[in-house]
Amino acid sequence: MKRIAIDAMGGENAPKAIIDAIIKVIPEMPDTKFILFGDKEKIRQTLPADQINDQLEVVPTSQMINDEDEPVKAIRTKKDSSMVVAARYVKEGKADALFSMGNTGALLACGIFIIGRIKGIARPGLMPTLPVQNSDKGYNLIDVGANAQTKPEYILQWAEMAAFYAEKIRGIVHPRVALLNNGAESDKGDSVHQEAYKLLQDSDLNFIGNIEGNELMTGKTDVAAMDGFSGNIALKSIEGMASVLLHSLKDSLLNNGLVTKLGALMIKNAVYDLKNKYDTARYGGAVLMGVNAPVVKTHGRSNERPIYYTLKQIGKILDENLIGEIKEKFSQK
Amino acid sequence: MKRIAIDAMGGENAPKAIIDAIIKVIPEMPDTKFILFGDKEKIRQTLPADQINDQLEVVPTSQMINDEDEPVKAIRTKKDSSMVVAARYVKEGKADALFSMGNTGALLACGIFIIGRIKGIARPGLMPTLPVQNSDKGYNLIDVGANAQTKPEYILQWAEMAAFYAEKIRGIVHPRVALLNNGAESDKGDSVHQEAYKLLQDSDLNFIGNIEGNELMTGKTDVAAMDGFSGNIALKSIEGMASVLLHSLKDSLLNNGLVTKLGALMIKNAVYDLKNKYDTARYGGAVLMGVNAPVVKTHGRSNERPIYYTLKQIGKILDENLIGEIKEKFSQK
Numbered sequence: 001m002k003r004i005a006i007d008a009m010g011g012e013n014a015p016k017a018i019i020d021a022i023i024k025v026i027p028e029m030p031d032t033k034f035i036l037f038g039d040k041e042k043i044r045q046t047l048p049a050d051q052i053n054d055q056l057e058v059v060p061t062s063q064m065i066n067d068e069d070e071p072v073k074a075i076r077t078k079k080d081s082s083m084v085v086a087a088r089y090v091k092e093g094k095a096d097a098l099f100s101m102g103n104t105g106a107l108l109a110c111g112i113f114i115i116g117r118i119k120g121i122a123r124p125g126l127m128p129t130l131p132v133q134n135s136d137k138g139y140n141l142i143d144v145g146a147n148a149q150t151k152p153e154y155i156l157q158w159a160e161m162a163a164f165y166a167e168k169i170r171g172i173v174h175p176r177v178a179l180l181n182n183g184a185e186s187d188k189g190d191s192v193h194q195e196a197y198k199l200l201q202d203s204d205l206n207f208i209g210n211i212e213g214n215e216l217m218t219g220k221t222d223v224a225a226m227d228g229f230s231g232n233i234a235l236k237s238i239e240g241m242a243s244v245l246l247h248s249l250k251d252s253l254l255n256n257g258l259v260t261k262l263g264a265l266m267i268k269n270a271v272y273d274l275k276n277k278y279d280t281a282r283y284g285g286a287v288l289m290g291v292n293a294p295v296v297k298t299h300g301r302s303n304e305r306p307i308y309y310t311l312k313q314i315g316k317i318l319d320e321n322l323i324g325e326i327k328e329k330f331s332q333k
Numbered sequence: 334m335k336r337i338a339i340d341a342m343g344g345e346n347a348p349k350a351i352i353d354a355i356i357k358v359i360p361e362m363p364d365t366k367f368i369l370f371g372d373k374e375k376i377r378q379t380l381p382a383d384q385i386n387d388q389l390e391v392v393p394t395s396q397m398i399n400d401e402d403e404p405v406k407a408i409r410t411k412k413d414s415s416m417v418v419a420a421r422y423v424k425e426g427k428a429d430a431l432f433s434m435g436n437t438g439a440l441l442a443c444g445i446f447i448i449g450r451i452k453g454i455a456r457p458g459l460m461p462t463l464p465v466q467n468s469d470k471g472y473n474l475i476d477v478g479a480n481a482q483t484k485p486e487y488i489l490q491w492a493e494m495a496a497f498y499a500e501k502i503r504g505i506v507h508p509r510v511a512l513l514n515n516g517a518e519s520d521k522g523d524s525v526h527q528e529a530y531k532l533l534q535d536s537d538l539n540f541i542g543n544i545e546g547n548e549l550m551t552g553k554t555d556v557a558a559m560d561g562f563s564g565n566i567a568l569k570s571i572e573g574m575a576s577v578l579l580h581s582l583k584d585s586l587l588n589n590g591l592v593t594k595l596g597a598l599m600i601k602n603a604v605y606d607l608k609n610k611y612d613t614a615r616y617g618g619a620v621l622m623g624v625n626a627p628v629v630k631t632h633g634r635s636n637e638r639p640i641y642y643t644l645k646q647i648g649k650i651l652d653e654n655l656i657g658e659i660k661e662k663f664s665q666k
Contacts, residue, residue, distance in 0.1 A: 133577045145515055148523045182478055182565040190481045190562055213569025217577045229523055230563035232515040236546030237570040244466050244550045245578055248610060252603035263599025270585035270593045277581060 001033050002318045004311065005086040005095035008038030009064045010102020011300045015039075018101070019046045021307035026055055029315050035095055037061050037082040061085045064102075067300065071105030075113065083107065087114040090293045097294035097314045099285070101302055108146050111288040111295035118323070120330035123147050124290030125158040125228065126297075127165065128235065129283035132219035138283050140166055140223045141180075141216075144235040146288065147228030152195035155179070156203060159225035161289040161326055163205055166222045168320045169313070174206050175222035180234060181210035192227060200225070213237075242278065281306035284313030293323060334366050335651045337644065338419035338428035341371035342397045343435020344633045348372075351434070352379045354640035359388055362648050368428055370394050370415040394418045397435075400633065404438030408446065416440065420447040423626045430627040430647045432618070434635055441479050444621040444628035451656075453663035456480050457623030458491040458561065459630075460498065461568065462616035465552035471616050473499055473556045474513075474549075477568040479621065480561030485528035488512070489536060492558035494622040494659055496538055499555045501653045502646070507539050513559035513567060514543035525560060533558070546570075575611065614639035617646030626656060 006022070008015040015038055022034045033055055036043055040060035052058060063081040065074045075084050083102055087110035089095040098115065100107045104126075112124055125143030132139055142158040143150070159177050166175035179197055181189045186197055188210055200207040211220055213234055226234065253264040285298040285306070294317045298306045317323070339355070341348040348371055355367045366388055369376055373393035385391065396414040398407045408417050416435055420443035422428040431448065433440045437459075445457055458476030465472055475491040476483070492510050499508035512530055514522045519530055521543055533540040544553055546567055559567065586597040618631040618639070627650045631639045650656070 133581060148515060148521070148526075180566060182481060182562055188481070193481075193562075213566045213571075214573030214576070216570060217573055226566075229515055229526075230566045233513060233546045233559075233563045233567050234570045237549060237567045238546075238574045240545075240547030240550055241571045241574040242578060243547070245575060245607075245611070248466060248607055249582075249603070252606040252610075253600060256600075256602040256606060259599050260601075260603045263596040263601075264603070266592050266596025267586060267589075267600060268593075268596075269589040270582070270597070273585040273589060274578075274581055277585075278578070 001031055002097075002315060003033045003035060003095040004097045004099055004314055005035050005037065005089045007083045007086050007098070007100035007102055008036040008043055009082040010100045011298075011302060013301070013303055014101060015043050016046045017302065017304045018307055019043070020304040021311060022056065023051065024304065025308050025311045028312070030055075032315055033057065034311075035059060035086070035089065037086040037089075039064070039082075059085065059089070065106045067103050069103055069106060071103060071109045072113075074103065074106050075109045083110055084114070087111070090115050096318055097296065099296050099310060099314060101298050101300050101307070104145075104297060107295065107297050108288060111291040115295060116292045118290055118292055118327050118330060121157055121290040122151070123154045123157075124288050125154070125161070126286050127158070127162055127289050128286035129170070130217070130238070131278050131280060131283070132217055134219045137170065137172065137219070137222070139219070139221055141231060141235060142223070142225055142289060143228035143231050144226075144286070145228055145232035150192060150227035150229065152192055152199055155192075155196040155225050155227065156199040157330075158289065159200060159205055159223060160203070160329075162223040162225065164326060164329070165287070165289065165322065168322055168325070169316055172222050176208045177205045177223040177225060178208050178211040178221035180216070180224050180226035180230065181212065183212065184210050186210070196225070282309050285310040287317070289326075292327075294318065334364055335430075335648060336366045336368060336428040337430045337432055337647055338368050338370065338422045340416040340419050340431070340433035340435055341369040341376055342415040343433045344631075344635060346634075346636055347434060348376050349379045350635065350637045351640055352376070353637040354644060355389065356384065357637065358641050358644045361645070363388075365648055366390065367644075368392060368419070368422065370419040370422075372397070392418065392422070398439045400436050402436055402439060404436060404442045405446075407436065407439050408442045416443055417447070420444070423448050429651055430629065432629050432643060432647060434631050434633050434640070437478075437630060440628065440630050441621060444624040448628060449625045451623055451625055451660050451663055454490055454623035455484070456487045456490075457621050458487070458494070459619050460491070460495055460622050461619035462503070463550070463571070464611050464613060464616070465550055467552045470503065470505065470552070470555070472552070472554055474564060474568060475556070475558055475622060476561035476564050477559075477619065478561055478565035483525060483560035483562065485525055485532055488525075488529040488558050488560065489532040490663075491622065492533060492538055492556060493536070493662075495556040495558065497659060497662070498620070498622065498655065501655055501658070502649055505555050508555035509541045510538045510556040510558060511541050511544040511554035513549070513557050513563065514545065516545065517543050519543070529558070615642050618643040620650070622659075625660075627651065
């Protein structure tokens with residue numbers, strides 16, 4: 001039986017959204033145990049005692065890591081926090097994967113310092129899956145912010161792990177891998193990116209060269225490898241622009257008189273289509289690649305739906321023994 | 334009389350869009366001479382000989398720099414190209430500013446190697462003005478790609494020049510300056526950004542701290558200073574996401590049946606509003622800050638409208654003696 005350790009306290013809609021997602025996913029994941037870590041009273045308010053069975057266990061904890069907490073300090077001082085105790089369960093072999101919607105930095109720290117790096121991996125990288133314009137396949141970005149300073153060899157390892165994920169979990173044969181850079185030519189970028197380009201070119205990966213920021217969402221590549229600093233900037237710029245545009249469109253639709261409002265009702269299907277296309281929920285959460293177990297994060301504002309998909313994603317990562325195979329791959333190098 | 338040297342050959346719509354913009358702007362800029370550099374025959378096809386007067390001069394050139402040309406090599410070998418001859422006019426005092434829609438790298442090279450750096454400026458930076466969500470003021474980003482490798486002191490100088498531009502040209506009193514980083518706290522980012530944060534904090538600027546990628550378009554700051562590599566990624570990610578979303582919306586509106594199509598007609602005003610709000614044309618082009626004259630670039634796909642606004646922007650930069658004052662500021666340091 002697979003066992004997923006779940007930080008029930010992190011995120012704006014915790015623990016309700018998390019518990020709702022688990023109750024929804026349980027029938028589809030009969031061979032999985034969901035271990036909830038958190039405030040017993042708060043969990044009990046949402047989860048009736050009679051629903052606790054051999055697929056659902058609650059481990060009471062007394063502390064919580066907030067978004068404002070300094071990550072490394074928090075995991076050292078809040079030893080009985082839901083996130084840290086959940087991570088320890090994974091470390092001690094009492095659970096197989098860790099899920100949280102809480103403080104991203106603290107979760108990365110739990111992954112790296114408690115669960116631990118895979119031998120042979122220099123630096124773990126954070127990897128979401130995002131939608132693209134002309135297919136429902138999406139693409140993986142790595143690293144989007146686990147590292148502020150990046151060396152070329154990290155980028156190669158991130159690309160290798162992400163390509164492996166794209167193949168095993170997303171079913172993409174011989175996934176295309178690109179390097180996010182400030183131009184198309186092979187000599188573009190600073191010395192880190194020039195060197196990373198060479199490493200990728202000399203690797204076994206299906207490396208298609210550099211891509212630029214404006215090509216990220218076009219579906220040109222299955223994996224975009226990038227330094228962790230500008231990866232973070234790219235991801236947030238994309239999210240920010242989408243949010244600003246959609247809010248502005250909504251404002252314009254509501255503040256341009258009756259005809260426009262009526263028109264807004266009539267284009268509902270198109271908006272639904274658009275929402276569906278750029279629905280990030282169905283790809284699951286961002287995976288910290290390169291640690292000894294799946295450590296997966298969804299946005300702190302997530303409601304039930306993305307959590308549901310993330311739990312299924314974790315189930316697949318465990319079924320496919322992704323981490324075991326990554327360990328094997330990198331120990332042979 | 335102000336004299337603007339204009340590369341008439343760069344860009345997809347050259348020379349027609351350029352000539353149309355000049356003819357439109359001439360009545361509003363009576364004290365300006367527009368010197369067109371390029372293929373005499375092609376220019377003459379659009380510009381009747383009788384329109385050539387003391388405000389409009391054509392300097393025939395025999396070569397052209399293409400988008401595919403390697404920038405530094407191109408400006409060294411294509412000595413009679415429209416862009417290089419125009420830059421030489423500025424260098425030799427026969428013109429006061431340079432405008433082009435051509436190869437960005439080559440234009441930067443013309444600015445840095447032909448027109449030359451301002452004494453005291455370590456590295457020129459490329460600075461566009463972009464729209465923001467809740468005002469019509471926009472904001473300046475610097476550097477968006479003139480530099481692949483950035484040192485903290487470059488970021489400080491870019492911020493100082495951009496703040497000066499925001500004040501003198503955009504009329505913003507005591508402009509807010511932020512540092513693009515991977516988190517809000519002062520210790521975020523790599524060593525370059527940590528050090529840049531300190532330099533900005535110790536400066537006379539109205540420094541408001543770090544901003545993240547998702548805050549760029551929100552109007553939180555008047556100037557966003559950034560390293561040239563991730564600035565390039567941020568700018569292109571923003572442009573790319575906007576383009577992908579708007580195309581997808583258009584597709585959805587056209588492919589969801591008659592009611593949706595009718596609705597699309599009815600929301601025209603809202604779409605017009607949105608287009609107006611995120612209209613980058615009216616802010617003019619991207620300025621290479623830190624060279625001895627205004628060197629300004631608009632997108633290679635630009636039509637008449639952004640060029641018209643860019644010529645007015647250049648007029649204002651010359652009227653305000655922006656470059657002269659920057660020279661004075663930095664020579665005193």
